[in-house]
Amino acid sequence: MNRTPVSSSNLKSVGYDQSSNTLEIEFHGGRVYQYYNVPKRIYQGLMAASSHGRYHHRRIKDSYRYSRIR
Template identity: 65%
Template sequence: MLRTPVASSNLRSVGYDPQTQTLEIEFISGGVYQYFNVPAGVYQGLMSAASHGKYFHQNIKNAYSYRRIG
């Protein structure tokens, strides 16, 4: 999945597949995680948020199932 770099102290890059509603996040710490059944609006909110890390913690972290892929 192609990811877009983001300006964040926590997240390095973010990708999204609208067909499968899979959100992929690469963290500064090096881990890459996929979050499942994430609506497009949540992805758009993440990308337009003033703080990507804060949005992630408030709206994604404990709300969706995930797996580490890298």
Template identity: 60%
Template sequence: MERQSVVSSNLKSVGYDLESNTLEIEFQSGAVYQYYGVPLEVYEALMRAPSHGKYFHAKIRDRYPYRRVK
């Protein structure tokens, strides 16, 4: 999945697969996680958020099933 770089102290890059509603996030640590069943609107709001990290913690983390892929 292709990810787009973001300016954040916590997140490094973010990608989204529309067919599977999968959100992929690379953290500054180098870890990559995929979050499943994430609506397109949530991804779009994450990308528009003034703070990507704060939005992730408030609206995505611990709300969707996920797995570490790297």
């Protein structure tokens, strides 16, 4: 999945696959997680947020099933 770099002290890049509603986040340090069944509006909100890390923590982290892929 292609990811877009973001300006964040916690997140390095973010990608989204609309066909499967999968959100992929790479963190500084190399960890990559995929979050499943994430609506496009949540991805758009993450990308538009003034703080990507805070948005992730409040709206994504404990709200969607995920797995670490790297």
